[in-house]
Structure formats: C-alpha cells, structure tokens
Amino acid sequence: MLKGERVGLRARHEDDIPVLRAELYDDVVNSSRAEGQPWRPITPGSKDPRLVVDDTVQGHVPFSVVELAGGTLIGTATLWGIDTHHRSAHIGLGLLPDARGKGYGTDIVATLCHYGFTVRGLHRLQIETLADNTAMLRSAERNGFVREGVLRSSAWVLGEFLDEVVLGLLAEDWKRHGTAQAAARA
Numbered sequence: 001m002l003k004g005e006r007v008g009l010r011a012r013h014e015d016d017i018p019v020l021r022a023e024l025y026d027d028v029v030n031s032s033r034a035e036g037q038p039w040r041p042i043t044p045g046s047k048d049p050r051l052v053v054d055d056t057v058q059g060h061v062p063f064s065v066v067e068l069a070g071g072t073l074i075g076t077a078t079l080w081g082i083d084t085h086h087r088s089a090h091i092g093l094g095l096l097p098d099a100r101g102k103g104y105g106t107d108i109v110a111t112l113c114h115y116g117f118t119v120r121g122l123h124r125l126q127i128e129t130l131a132d133n134t135a136m137l138r139s140a141e142r143n144g145f146v147r148e149g150v151l152r153s154s155a156w157v158l159g160e161f162l163d164e165v166v167l168g169l170l171a172e173d174w175k176r177h178g179t180a181q182a183a184a185r186a
Contacts, residue, residue: 002063004114005107005110006067006104007104007111009065009077009108009111009112009115011063011064013064019073019096020073020076020094020096024075024094024096026041027097028158033130034094036155058082059080059082060079061079061082062077062078063077063078064076065077065093074098074099074104075093075095075099075108076092076094077108077111078092079120082120089120089126090125090126091112091113091127093112095108101135105135105136106138106139109139109142109143113169117174117175123170123171125145125169125174126166126168128165128166129164129165130155130157130165131162137165140169143169143177144174144176144177144178145167146167146168146173147166149165150163150166151164151165151166
C-alpha cells in the first residue's frame, strides 16, 4: 500500500467493486462528468471494465483509496496513459459522496505524484478536469500543478459542451514544491 498523510492507495479488492459501482458509477451525473463517455447501465455482477483490474495492462494502474485511520474505502485513484518512452502519465481520482469536501483529494494527488515520480520514475504528470471542478483544481494546484491551458467546449456532458483545464507537473517542480511544503510544516 502507498501511504499519504491520511489516505492509502491499495490494490482493488473484489468487495470494493459493488461499493464503487453503486456510489460512483451508478450515479449518472457523477459518472457522466468523470468518464468522458456517455453513461450506460452495467448489469450487476458483470465484469465492469472501469472497476475490474486487468493486471496485464501496463499503461493503467488503478488503486482503491482507503482512509488510513480506519481502512474505510473512500474512492478510486488512477495513473493512466502511462508512456514509458516520454516518461509521462495522467492522474485521475473519484471520491465516494461521503468522502468529498474533507481534503482527501489533495492527499490522493500527492500520493499519486509520489508513485509516478519516485516509484515509476516519470518526468511529467498531467491532469485534465472540467473547468468547474474546483475541488480537483484546488487539489492539483496545492500539489504544485500548473494550469497549462483550457480546452474550450471540449467535453460533452449531459447535453452541453464544457471547458476542460489541463494542468501539468514536472518531476523537478514536484521535488522543489515538496521541499517547500516540508519546510512550511516544520
């Protein structure tokens, strides 16, 4: 398990899947905003490709997120689109409704950065999120991500086009940011 300050990122367990499906993916609005594709119902008990982990896929590392204090499942985190030649990847996360607004997102992003830069040896991490997703924007920026651009009307979500923000972080900037964060806490 990868440990942040308040969260742990661990392998997906079989009993995580019904909870994640019910609380994240059966919610049409949340799923439509997060998935980048049209929502569709998944038959209970089927092998939902968004949740079932295929350990043979090298460019996609899904985690279940748990609270360190009690081990409660609170969401998902993913390093995806891993490009070993360019040493880059994308970050994504989803929090269960009861876990939102409690500061977990910032810790999850920090832990994914540690995994990407330290464990995987990547050079660049990127986040794409809807422009109105203030929680994700705040979590990214608190971890040193820089807004690199806006993709105007690039996401079709529930009957309207929305802007997406692209944020990036380089390994050397993350190291500097981490050093500054540690000094501020001391």
